[in-house]
Amino acid sequence: MNLLFKLGMLLAILLSSLFGQAQSKSDKVYDMFAGKDGVVNLSFSKSVIKPFEIFIDDDTKKVIYKMKKIRFMSYDEDKGKIDSKEVYSRITKELSAGNYFEIYPEEIDCDDCNLHSDSNDQIILIGHGNRVNMDEFHFVLEDNGNCILFSFFGDITIDDLRECGRFTKTTKELISM
Numbered sequence: 001m002n003l004l005f006k007l008g009m010l011l012a013i014l015l016s017s018l019f020g021q022a023q024s025k026s027d028k029v030y031d032m033f034a035g036k037d038g039v040v041n042l043s044f045s046k047s048v049i050k051p052f053e054i055f056i057d058d059d060t061k062k063v064i065y066k067m068k069k070i071r072f073m074s075y076d077e078d079k080g081k082i083d084s085k086e087v088y089s090r091i092t093k094e095l096s097a098g099n100y101f102e103i104y105p106e107e108i109d110c111d112d113c114n115l116h117s118d119s120n121d122q123i124i125l126i127g128h129g130n131r132v133n134m135d136e137f138h139f140v141l142e143d144n145g146n147c148i149l150f151s152f153f154g155d156i157t158i159d160d161l162r163e164c165g166r167f168t169k170t171t172k173e174l175i176s177m
Contacts (some may be wrong), residue, residue: 026128026136026151029094030073033087038080042072046154067154075147088122088142091149095126095138103127103137108161131158 033039046067053061077084096102103125122143128136134157139150 024128024136025094025098025100026071026138029091029149030071030151032090032094033073033075036075036080036082038076038078038082040072040074043069045069063156063160066156066160067152069153071149071151071153073149077145077147084142084145084147085122087147088140091140091147092124092126095128095140098128099130100126100128100136101131103131103158103161107131107158125161127156133157137161 030041030043034041046064046069048070049056049064056064075082075084075087077087080087105123105125108125122141124140126138126140127134128138133155135153135155137152137156139148141148
């Protein structure tokens with residue numbers, strides 16, 4: 001009986017590692033750069049935003065509370081050993097297969113927000129799932145020796161991104177006053 005129990009436990013562990021613990025490509029991206037020189041990684045749940053609610057309008061709160069987790073990675077080539085363009089390339093290559101797809105700025109452009117950049121930076125927006133309902137959204141930026149990856153996890157739509165774009169513009173206007 002004891003041997004049968006141990007074999008059953010071993011089989012359960014093997015099956016859970018194969019089926020239940022699948023790592024997403026975005027997790028692999030963060031793992032790929034974890035601990036490297038020049039890299040800063042942060043991960044937090046939406047509860048971290050709670051103290052800052054007074055700065056967020058009701059429509060943006062609705063979007064943020066749909067998200068379960070937010071991850072952030074920053075790479076500074078002055079402190080690392082890889083060119084920031086190479087980091088950008090590795091991230092976008094990893095997030096270009098499977099159910100990942102590029103979201104074009106015109107898909108989320110609105111009258112109240114400006115998602116186009118005036119500099120020579122490289123920006124790409126990547127979703128996972130489909131255009132109607134995503135479970136991941138990634139914003140990747142490379143400019144002036146830095147590469148930044150923002151990842152949002154939850155029940156996200158293109159309309160949600162448009163709403164966050166409006167909030168971003170409003171926040172910039174408040175800060176510049």
